[in-house]
Amino acid sequence: DQQVKQNSPSLSVQEGRISILNCDYTNSMFDYFLWYKKYPAEGPTFLISISSIKDKNEDGRFTVFLNKSAKHLSLHIVPSQPGDSAVYFCAASDHSGGGADGLTFGKGTHLIIQP
Amino acid sequence: SQTIHQWPATLVQPVGSPLSLECTVEGTSNPNLYWYRQAAGRGLQLLFYSVGIGQISSEVPQNLSASRPQDRQFILSSKKLLLSDSGFYLCAWTNYNEQFFGPGTRLTVL
Numbered sequence: 211d212q213q214v215k216q217n218s219p220s221l222s223v224q225e226g227r228i229s230i231l232n233c234d235y236t237n238s239m240f241d242y243f244l245w246y247k248k249y250p251a252e253g254p255t256f257l258i259s260i261s262s263i264k265d266k267n268e269d270g271r272f273t274v275f276l277n278k279s280a281k282h283l284s285l286h287i288v289p290s291q292p293g294d295s296a297v298y299f300c301a302a303s304d305h306s307g308g309g310a311d312g313l314t315f316g317k318g319t320h321l322i323i324q325p
Numbered sequence: 326s327q328t329i330h331q332w333p334a335t336l337v338q339p340v341g342s343p344l345s346l347e348c349t350v351e352g353t354s355n356p357n358l359y360w361y362r363q364a365a366g367r368g369l370q371l372l373f374y375s376v377g378i379g380q381i382s383s384e385v386p387q388n389l390s391a392s393r394p395q396d397r398q399f400i401l402s403s404k405k406l407l408l409s410d411s412g413f414y415l416c417a418w419t420n421y422n423e424q425f426f427g428p429g430t431r432l433t434v435l
Binding site: 214216242244246251252253254255256259299301303311312313314315316317318 | 331359361366367368369370371374384413415417422423424425426427428429431
């Protein structure tokens with residue numbers, strides 16, 4: 211049972227336009243959500259996160275939106291740049307156990323920025 | 326600042342051979358540590374986590390094991406590798422909310 215789902219394996223966006231990556235979750239106990247960016251043969255790097263008490267968090271070109279009622283979050287990248295081409299993972303955590311548990315990841319979306 | 330190291334970077338092992346992957350963290354004390362695996366076409370799967378020396382929690386049944394002999398050292402092992410153990414292994418530490426990953430080890434079992 212996949213608790214974090216990224217239904218788009220890949221996404222192609224023109225340079226300068228907006229990239230929107232989507233993520234859905236099923237576990238209502240998740241209270242913290244994160245986005246990671248990963249290049250081939252490297253570890254994921256943390257991008258941005260959002261707590262369940264918020265519905266939006268912005269950091270430069272990256273904005274994450276959270277819709278708790280729909281159990282849906284999205285990552286917006288504006289404007290998209292060639293260096294943004296990578297696999298993006300959505301992740302979630304449940305702090306009810308004290309925060310030691312690991313993250314639950316989606317399968318990732320491969321974002322391709324076209325010139 | 327905190328840094329996390331993993332070695333080796335790549336490894337090719339025959340089926341049935343043992344495995345030892347090492348992870349160390351610098352710049353923090355008593356971190357929570359994690360082992361993840363990314364298999365081909367799949368997301369990151371949590372394998373083990375540790376909240377302290379000698380404390381290991383396993384998330385999935387498998388032929389892998391983990392140990393934490395020192396505060397900032399986390400080791401992933403196997404006595405006999407299977408073909409299905411091939412993948413990209415990642416170690417991570419947490420500051421409670423975000424997790425920060427090491428560079429990973431690419432393991433190929435032939």
